[in-house]
Amino acid sequence: MAQNALPDWQEMQQQLMKGWMEAARGAGVGDSMEAWQRLIAGNNAGNDAVEKLVGGAKQFAEFMQGVLGQMGGSASDNFSPAAIRKAVEQGFATLAPAGNPVLDALRSLNHEGAKGFESLFAEWQKQVTPAKHEFQTLFSLPAFGYARESQERAQALVLAVANYQEQNNRYNALMLKASRLGLDRFESKLAERSEPGREIGSLRALYDVYIDAAEEGYAEVALSDEFREIYGAMVNAQMRVRQLVQADVERQAAAFGMPGRSELDTVHQRLHELRRRVAALEEGAPRSATAERASSAKTSTPDKSAATSPASKGPAKAKAQAKPAAKAAAQSVKRSK
Amino acid sequence: MGPLKLDPKTVLDEAARYSQKLTQGSQVLRHLDDVHYGATDKEAVYREDKLVLYRFKGDQAPRNKTPILIVYALVNRPFMTDLQADRSLVRNLLAQGEDVYLIDWGYPDAADRYLSLDDYINGYIRRCVDVVAGRHGLKAINILGICQGGAFSICFASIYPEKVKNLITMVTPVDFHTPDNMLSHWTQAMDIDLFVDTLGNVPGDLMNWCYLTLKPFRLNHQKYVGLVDILDDKAELENFLRMEKWIFDSPNQAGQAFREFIKDFYQGNKLIEGGLSIGDKAVNPKRITMPVLNIYAEQDHLVPPTASIPLKNIVGTKDYTVLAFKGGHIGIYVSGRAQREVAPTIHQWLSARA
Numbered sequence: 001m002a003q004n005a006l007p008d009w010q011e012m013q014q015q016l017m018k019g020w021m022e023a024a025r026g027a028g029v030g031d032s033m034e035a036w037q038r039l040i041a042g043n044n045a046g047n048d049a050v051e052k053l054v055g056g057a058k059q060f061a062e063f064m065q066g067v068l069g070q071m072g073g074s075a076s077d078n079f080s081p082a083a084i085r086k087a088v089e090q091g092f093a094t095l096a097p098a099g100n101p102v103l104d105a106l107r108s109l110n111h112e113g114a115k116g117f118e119s120l121f122a123e124w125q126k127q128v129t130p131a132k133h134e135f136q137t138l139f140s141l142p143a144f145g146y147a148r149e150s151q152e153r154a155q156a157l158v159l160a161v162a163n164y165q166e167q168n169n170r171y172n173a174l175m176l177k178a179s180r181l182g183l184d185r186f187e188s189k190l191a192e193r194s195e196p197g198r199e200i201g202s203l204r205a206l207y208d209v210y211i212d213a214a215e216e217g218y219a220e221v222a223l224s225d226e227f228r229e230i231y232g233a234m235v236n237a238q239m240r241v242r243q244l245v246q247a248d249v250e251r252q253a254a255a256f257g258m259p260g261r262s263e264l265d266t267v268h269q270r271l272h273e274l275r276r277r278v279a280a281l282e283e284g285a286p287r288s289a290t291a292e293r294a295s296s297a298k299t300s301t302p303d304k305s306a307a308t309s310p311a312s313k314g315p316a317k318a319k320a321q322a323k324p325a326a327k328a329a330a331q332s333v334k335r336s337k
Numbered sequence: 338m339g340p341l342k343l344d345p346k347t348v349l350d351e352a353a354r355y356s357q358k359l360t361q362g363s364q365v366l367r368h369l370d371d372v373h374y375g376a377t378d379k380e381a382v383y384r385e386d387k388l389v390l391y392r393f394k395g396d397q398a399p400r401n402k403t404p405i406l407i408v409y410a411l412v413n414r415p416f417m418t419d420l421q422a423d424r425s426l427v428r429n430l431l432a433q434g435e436d437v438y439l440i441d442w443g444y445p446d447a448a449d450r451y452l453s454l455d456d457y458i459n460g461y462i463r464r465c466v467d468v469v470a471g472r473h474g475l476k477a478i479n480i481l482g483i484c485q486g487g488a489f490s491i492c493f494a495s496i497y498p499e500k501v502k503n504l505i506t507m508v509t510p511v512d513f514h515t516p517d518n519m520l521s522h523w524t525q526a527m528d529i530d531l532f533v534d535t536l537g538n539v540p541g542d543l544m545n546w547c548y549l550t551l552k553p554f555r556l557n558h559q560k561y562v563g564l565v566d567i568l569d570d571k572a573e574l575e576n577f578l579r580m581e582k583w584i585f586d587s588p589n590q591a592g593q594a595f596r597e598f599i600k601d602f603y604q605g606n607k608l609i610e611g612g613l614s615i616g617d618k619a620v621n622p623k624r625i626t627m628p629v630l631n632i633y634a635e636q637d638h639l640v641p642p643t644a645s646i647p648l649k650n651i652v653g654t655k656d657y658t659v660l661a662f663k664g665g666h667i668g669i670y671v672s673g674r675a676q677r678e679v680a681p682t683i684h685q686w687l688s689a690r691a
Binding site for chain 2: 064264
């Protein structure tokens with residue numbers, strides 16, 4: 001059977017490649033998908049839905065191509081679970097630069113409109129890197145004299161960055177472990193499907209089994225005590241870097257006479273406390289501001305604009321409404337004295 | 338025998354069909370209109386800061402005299418309950434004869450950084466409840482709390498039991514320390530003070546990223562591979578895009594409220610362990626003596642059933658009902674089964690306690 005199947009698979013592989021290549025006018029799978037993206041996008045260029053669609057399609061096409069490419073010379077009946085696992089593993093080693101499907105899955109989230117820890121860090125690192133080079137020579141020297149404080153801050157930043165990189169490396173290593181576990185699960189699931197009547201009959205079904213296995217491997221790691229500790233350490237380390245960078249930016253802004261985050265926070269906090277006190281006073285007012293707001297709110301508005309439009313007016317309106325109530329409450333308090 | 342039963346011709350056909358779907362989909366995608374959610378007509382009856390309290394308008398006058406106030410989570414937008422005309426908990430409740438109100442929290446910005454759980458629960462929710470009750474001349478109304486909003490509702494009903502006639506909780510976490518709660522697991526070693534002090538408000542994008550990393554392969558890859566299956570179906574594609582729009586429309590989280598919620602609920606598990614206070618008011622769930630309906634989803638990966646089920650053990654009511662819905666955290670609002678089961682169950686349960 002294997003002898004007979006060999007030419008068929010090779011022919012199929014060639015036809016598949018030909019199809020992809022024709023679609024891409026001579027390019028490989030990845031370029032083929034970009035050709036599709038251009039075709040689909042049309043006047044929707046930059047559309048997030050199109051990017052996700054093409055991203056998903058590209059991944060599946062690469063999966064198909066990777067598996068078939070690795071198995072091109074054998075008959076499907078003879079593919080053992082270990083051989084299929086190896087094919088997927090090798091396929092991913094080519095497709096994902098790090099050869100780590102979990103890390104690849106997590107990284108690819110960053111261009112989905114979400115901004116993960118990793119992408120945030122990459123942005124800050126652009127700011128930090130020049131400083132890092134500049135301060136590395138000072139790193140081991142004791143701080144003293146007129147520039148002592150700035151040198152200490154620079155050293156703290158370098159240390160924080162180094163710590164974050166260390167925690168990030170630990171996290172990446174754990175993700176590699178999750179990848180391996182996922183492939184172990186994949187092989188086990190394939191073994192289960194070797195029973196007559198339970199075989200996998202399509203590449204899509206094979207892909208779905210792979211996804212199930214990958215999620216199980218990831219979940220096992222993500223629910224471990226080790227992950228909890230490393231994840232927390234990574235997040236905390238990144239927050240320390242970010243906090244130090246913020247402080248530095250604020251100092252630079254202050255030099256140009258610009259208000260910084262701390263100043264705004266102080267104002268917001270004081271305003272918040274003031275509003276809470278006014279609200280408490282309103283509770284005792286004869287006709288509360290709440291009732292006034294309820295009676296004047298009957299205007300229908302569309303969804304997002306409904307939520308954002310009053311937002312801009314909210315504080316001013318609340319302030320205006322709070323005035324008479326607060327005044328009445330204050331008078332009431334005054335009278336009771 | 339091996340696990341694969343692949344025939345070269347069928348594999349080639351599969352690849353060809355996939356290509357064909359993508360190509361056909363290009364035409365459909367070009368002619369799609371922008372999608373919106375929030376299908377049911379509504380009027381704003383109260384505004385405060387960024388909050389808007391809506392009352393939904395049904396095709397018929399409400400038959401149940403006690404209205405329902407939906408208290409949604411601060412994460413994501415509350416219009417999952419009214420995603421589209423044929424997938425709407427709100428519309429189904431209206432059709433059953435219920436009178437439905439909903440709190441839209443809006444989009445907090447930097448000026449809202451210091452909003453605390455005290456502000457949300459003893460402030461906003463209490464005032465919204467008073468407004469709804471006042472409009473109907475009632476002392477108590479029905480509250481339907483969803484997810485984090487369910488946890489808020491439990492706190493509210495504990496502090497102000499006299500204002501709640503019936504309490505309904507949907508996909509609501511109560512025990513945050515169950516072994517299958519991945520989100521909770523991840524927060525345990527985080528320095529939340531450092532986190533909030535650094536970020537101020539917690540960005541919605543960061544929240545989304547965390548949710549996606551709960552199931553990175555399924556939510557970031559498989560879902561979009563599956564999208565190709567419906568690419569030539571305009572209606573299905575619009576449904577998909579509408580859901581995507583909702584998923585990624587995530588407000589930032591007010592820093593102080595986030596800090597308190599993670600520390601007291603996720604890390605401290607105080608609904609179970611006790612010792613929870615909102616502002617200066619102690620939360621004692623044993624004071625929840627009104628009827629309680631707890632609805633959880635059996636395949637919920639965000640709020641596992643084990644996190645929701647223990648509500649029964651902490652409340653003081655003798656009238657406790659539970660509904661185990663066969664679906665997930667989102668399916669409980671948008672699936673076909675949800676349209677058939679959830680609103681009628683709520684209506685029948687409320688009618689028996691009118």
